[in-house]
Amino acid sequence: xHPTDSPAKDSFPGPGTDAMSEKTxxxxxxxxxxxxxxxxxxxxxxxxxxxxxxxxxxxxxLFSFLDRVNVGNARLYSLESDLGxxxxxxxxxxxxLFVTYITFExxxxxxxxxxxxxxxxxxxxxAWGIIATLTGLVNSYGSFVACRILLGxxxxxLFPGLNVYLTFFYTKHELAMRVGYLFVSSAIAGALGGLLxxxxxxxxxxxxxxxxxxxxxxxxxxxxxxxxxxxxxxPNDAESAYFLxxxxxxxxVIRHAREYGMTTSAREFSKKDxxxxxxxxxxxxxxxxxxxxxxxxxxxxxxxVLVGIPLAWLPNNCPRYGKRTTANGLQLTIGNASGIMSPFxxxxxxxxxxxxxxxxxxxxxxxxxxxxxxxxLYFKEQNKKRDAGEMHADHQHLSDDELAExxxxxxxxxxxx
Numbered sequence: 001x002h003p004t005d006s007p008a009k010d011s012f013p014g015p016g017t018d019a020m021s022e023k024t025x026x027x028x029x030x031x032x033x034x035x036x037x038x039x040x041x042x043x044x045x046x047x048x049x050x051x052x053x054x055x056x057x058x059x060x061x062l063f064s065f066l067d068r069v070n071v072g073n074a075r076l077y078s079l080e081s082d083l084g085x086x087x088x089x090x091x092x093x094x095x096x097l098f099v100t101y102i103t104f105e106x107x108x109x110x111x112x113x114x115x116x117x118x119x120x121x122x123x124x125x126x127a128w129g130i131i132a133t134l135t136g137l138v139n140s141y142g143s144f145v146a147c148r149i150l151l152g153x154x155x156x157x158l159f160p161g162l163n164v165y166l167t168f169f170y171t172k173h174e175l176a177m178r179v180g181y182l183f184v185s186s187a188i189a190g191a192l193g194g195l196l197x198x199x200x201x202x203x204x205x206x207x208x209x210x211x212x213x214x215x216x217x218x219x220x221x222x223x224x225x226x227x228x229x230x231x232x233x234x235p236n237d238a239e240s241a242y243f244l245x246x247x248x249x250x251x252x253v254i255r256h257a258r259e260y261g262m263t264t265s266a267r268e269f270s271k272k273d274x275x276x277x278x279x280x281x282x283x284x285x286x287x288x289x290x291x292x293x294x295x296x297x298x299x300x301x302x303x304x305v306l307v308g309i310p311l312a313w314l315p316n317n318c319p320r321y322g323k324r325t326t327a328n329g330l331q332l333t334i335g336n337a338s339g340i341m342s343p344f345x346x347x348x349x350x351x352x353x354x355x356x357x358x359x360x361x362x363x364x365x366x367x368x369x370x371x372x373x374x375x376x377l378y379f380k381e382q383n384k385k386r387d388a389g390e391m392h393a394d395h396q397h398l399s400d401d402e403l404a405e406x407x408x409x410x411x412x413x414x415x416x417x
Contacts, residue, residue, distance in 0.1 A: 033254065040251040049169050052243045054178065056233055057162050058185040060125060063223040064158050065189040066196075067132040068097065068151065070219050073197030077204060077211030083144055093145050100152035102336050106329035108157025109164060113269045113321065116236045117165050120157065126227030127154040129220055136209075136216030160332045164325045167315050168237045169252070171259050172416050176312035183308045260319040273322025273407070282375070283327045286314045289371045290335030292364035295342075307335075310372065316416040317379070320407040338364075379417035386411050 035042055071079070071094055080090055112120050128151055135147040159182065166178050197215050204211035235241040238252035260267075277283050293307045314331055318324035346357040391411045395403060403410045 033250070035251050035254060038247045038251050038254075040247055042251070042255070045248055045251055046170075046174060048243065048248070050178075052241075053169065054181055056230065057166070058181050059226055060121070060158060060230065061162065061182045062185040062189045063125075063219075063226060064128070064155055065186040066193055066219055067128060067223055068101075068155060069190070070132075070193060070197060070215055071148075073194055073201075074212035074215045076197075077201045077215065079210075079212040082210050082212065083138070083141055085141055085144075089141055093141070093148050096145060097148040097152035098336070098339060100149050101156045102333050104153050104156035105160050105333045105336070106326065109160045109325045109329035110269070110274070112157070112161050112164060112325060117161065117168075118231065118234045118236045121161055121165070121234060122227055122231035124154045124157050124161075124227075125230055126224055129222075129224030129227050131220075132223060133217050133220030136213040136220065160325075160329045163311055163328050163332070164315065164321075167324065168256075171255060172316040175316060176309050179312045180308050267321055269322045269325065270320075271322070273320045274326045276320075276407075277318070277323045277326035277330065280323070280327070282317070283314070283330060285371060285375065286310060286327075287331050287334040289368040289375075290331050291338045292366075292368035292371075294335040294338040295361045295364045313416060317408055319413060323407060376417045379415035383414050383417065386414065 075090065079085075085093075108120075108124070115123070131147055131151045131154065135144070135151070138144045138147060162182060163179060166175060170178055196219065200215045200218050201211035203209075203214040206214065209217075235243075238244065238256070239249055241249070241252075244252065256267075290307070290310060293310070311328070311331065315324045315328050318327050345360050346354050350356060389411075392409075395406070395409075395411060398406075400412075403412060407413065408415070
């Protein structure tokens with residue numbers, strides 16, 4: 001994925017810059033003002049964003065991953081016998097979380113802007129912290145399943161929400177690295193989860209509780225605390241960021257306009273933009289590719305990249321918020337759905353070689369690789385046409401301001417490839 005060849009000046013590109021100002025919230029920046037005029041070093045500004053934002057979002061996703069998968073470690077400390085689970089009840093309880101997790105990814109993204117990132121992400125984090133903690137107090141199969149269903153429902157919005165949230169602060173060529181940090185945090189959680197559970201498991205019998213209960217309680221409580229902290233530490237956007245001074249906030253407005261144009265309507269959610277995501281063939285192609293890539297997520301080194309980069313690639317090519325948040329939610333929903341077929345293509349009867357399962361997953365990853373290559377070439381060709389001044393017949397009589405409202409269909413927009 002390469003940065004576009006679109007205008008990368010420090011001042012606002014696009015129509016009417018000598019007669020217009022960019023206004024977002026309380027921040028007003030006259031046209032043609034540059035980062036140099038503001039005395040802002042862009043590299044230092046990005047480092048400041050990383051310092052205040054990345055550790056928090058990494059912590060959020062780390063605990064999300066930990067609270068979602070710690071049931072596997074809890075199983076080793078009398079969970080099944082304590083709850084009287086028989087047959088495939090444990091597997092059902094584990095799997096049912098992903099039903100609601102997949103189902104609510106898109107809806108959660110759609111309400112992110114309505115409730116604001118600060119309130120929404122703080123709410124779902126606090127909620128799943130409470131649910132994860134209370135899971136350690138359940139006494140029956142039914143209550144255990146209920147907790148898993150609720151956990152999937154509230155956790156569903158975190159990763160897609162953070163993915164979209166990062167686009168409020170970072171440019172196209174900066175985004176993939178920051179999405180990658182989320183995968184780093186999940187890897188850390190996976191590496192440390194077993195060790196943490198082993199240590200907590202030694203509390204078996206303390207206060208009359210089995211070790212699995214302490215694992216749930218102790219790993220759930222920090223999430224609750226982090227959710228409360230998120231309410232105070234997570235800004236909704238650059239203009240409300242407590243750690244940026246006025247010049248830096250103006251610089252962020254310039255950076256946003258440089259990436260997505262000057263239209264302020266692109267920052268708001270609209271049903272029209274949402275429907276464009278459902279109708280855009282490119283979105284569905286990325287969804288299919290994500291499904292194929294996610295199938296072999298942990299099998300080989302390098303596949304993590306194949307999974308993570310497209311999660312920044314698609315949002316980068318959806319400059320209007322409504323389309324971006326819908327497209328990214330669909331991408332994650334369909335990608336995560338690949339896990340549903342795993343038990344069916346790897347039946348135990350075909351072990352230990354699992355030839356059919358490996359053939360299917362390799363084919364899907366190969367499909368994704370080819371599609372990503374083709375899409376890169378397609379975006380390159382589209383950028384060339386736009387650089388040459390080619391324009392759709394329906395757009396020839398539109399004003400510059402009207403063209404700016406077209407989002408990725410605008411001849412002024414350049415795709416990330």
